[in-house]
Amino acid sequence: MSTICGANCGECGFKDKCRGCAQTCGRPFGGACVAAEYIKAGGREEYAGFKQKLLAEINELLCANGIPRAEALYELAGFYVNLAYPLPSGEEVKLLDDKKIYLGAQIESAGAGDFCFGVIADTTFILVCSYGANGSEPELLLYKKR
Numbered sequence: 001m002s003t004i005c006g007a008n009c010g011e012c013g014f015k016d017k018c019r020g021c022a023q024t025c026g027r028p029f030g031g032a033c034v035a036a037e038y039i040k041a042g043g044r045e046e047y048a049g050f051k052q053k054l055l056a057e058i059n060e061l062l063c064a065n066g067i068p069r070a071e072a073l074y075e076l077a078g079f080y081v082n083l084a085y086p087l088p089s090g091e092e093v094k095l096l097d098d099k100k101i102y103l104g105a106q107i108e109s110a111g112a113g114d115f116c117f118g119v120i121a122d123t124t125f126i127l128v129c130s131y132g133a134n135g136s137e138p139e140l141l142l143y144k145k146r
Contacts, residue, residue, distance in 0.1 A: 005035040005047070007075065014077055031099030034122045035075050050123075054103060057146075058119055058126055062107075065142065067117050067128065070105040077101055081120050083131060083138035095127065095143070096120065117141075 002022040009015050018028045026036025038047035051073050059069045079098035086092050096102065104120040114133035121127065128142040 004033075004039050005075065006044070014080070027099075028101070029077055029079070029099045031078065031097050031101070033075070033101035034103055035101065037123075051103065054121055054126075058105075058121060058128075061126060061128065061142065061144065062117075062119070065128070067141075068107050068110070070107055070119055073103040073105055073119075073121070075101050076104045076120065081118065083118075083129065083135050085129070085138050085140040095140075121146075 002020065003009060004021045004026055007021075009018070009020070012018065021028045021033060021036050024030075026033045026040060035047060038050050055070060055073050058073075062069055077098075078096045078100045081102065081104055082094045082096040082098050084092040084094050100122070102120045102122050104118065107117040107119070109115045109117060109130075116131055118129045118131060119126065120129075124146055126142070126144045126146060127140070129138055129140050131138040
């Protein structure tokens with residue numbers, strides 16, 4: 001399978017569900033991919049610059065909220081990171097599009113067992129959450145429009 005961003009599809013656990021980004025014009029699961037959109041518009045260098053600036057913005061937010069820094073951002077399928085967050089009413093809500101590809105990172109919390117922080121972003125928002133093992137007990141900590 002050929003890619004727009006240069007990802008190694010052979011290592012991906014979702015390759016059986018993916019239709020290939022080059023073959024789908026950057027929409028391997030049916031929704032937009034932040035990497036493909038940037039690369040098609042301005043090339044890989046512009047995408048690398050966007051990721052670097054976004055990571056700096058994310059780390060500024062994390063630091064201001066006492067959360068450890070993210071070391072890097074990775075392309076992540078929406079269906080993999082779209083957790084259902086509980087609302088005060090007891091209702092649960094998913095905020096992402098399962099078909100899109102976002103940028104994100106998992107940050108393990110030192111000394112808290114299986115507890116992690118997650119960061120998901122694209123060109124329009126940054127979402128920070130916490131969760132337990134396998135995405136259990138998710139809590140939305142921050143949602144910022146960009």
